[in-house]
């Protein structure tokens with residue numbers, strides 16, 4: 001990273017720390033930005049469970065509700081919500097970066113679009129860990145998703161070790177600059193998911209998350225000062241019906257990406273209701 005970027009990032013970190021105190025003063029959430037509640041089911045649920053869940057799930061009342069089931073369930077899920085005329089969107093958990101070809105086991109963005117997906121999660125920490133996806137791959141996948149009309153939900157976040165070594169801002173900056181290379185920031189959604197908070201029951205505090213979201217927005221401003229304010233930045237990591245309200249009250253937290261608590265329709269619906277109040 002060249003020296004001028006390093007100096008700029010240092011300044012951003014300082015500003016984000018200073019701003020975090022003022023942004024905690026109960027400012028209204030998400031100044032006009034879309035509010036999202038996204039379910040990432042990971043490798044859970046079968047067809048019957050999916051349809052039962054979607055049958056019970058109500059619309060978002062101004063919140064963008066996106067359900068991301070495993071790949072084989074995307075099409076039945078889409079057909080079901082379409083048949084019910086429900087404003088619930090269906091998103092994929094992954095996409096391949098190439099248009100088509102000899103990529104066994106992969107799914108093309110064009111096919112996801114054809115079956116009615118609206119969004120695609122990209123760069124989830126589990127993909128980074130188990131499928132060795134790096135920032136360059138995330139960038140290629142996000143470009144491919146956009147090319148085919150899917151909104152990328154780009155996941156970033158530090159590990160526990162990186163947090164303990166005070167590397168959070170540095171790691172996030174690298175992930176953001178890598179993911180956004182040659183891209184228009186206004187076209188994507190970001191999800192800040194600290195790896196240490198995923199599936200552990202130990203979420204970031206809302207204040208911590210707000211400070212980091214403010215920092216992420218500062219880096220987006222560095223890339224595109226005009227559009228950074230429009231980008232929805234979601235928090236993910238042990239969100240549940242009990243802590244959702246605290247996250248929703250933060251000015252730079254524009255929704256949540258929910259794993260475990262999205263598997264039960266009741267708890268997921270309660271999280272949606274929290275964000276619908278502010279939407």
Ligand SMILES: O=C[C@H](O)COP(=O)(O)O
Pocket residue numbers: 040124193197198199200201236237238239257258259260261
């Ligand atoms: O994509 C969702 C995240 O990995 C969060 O999962 P979790 O809510 O089970 O911690």
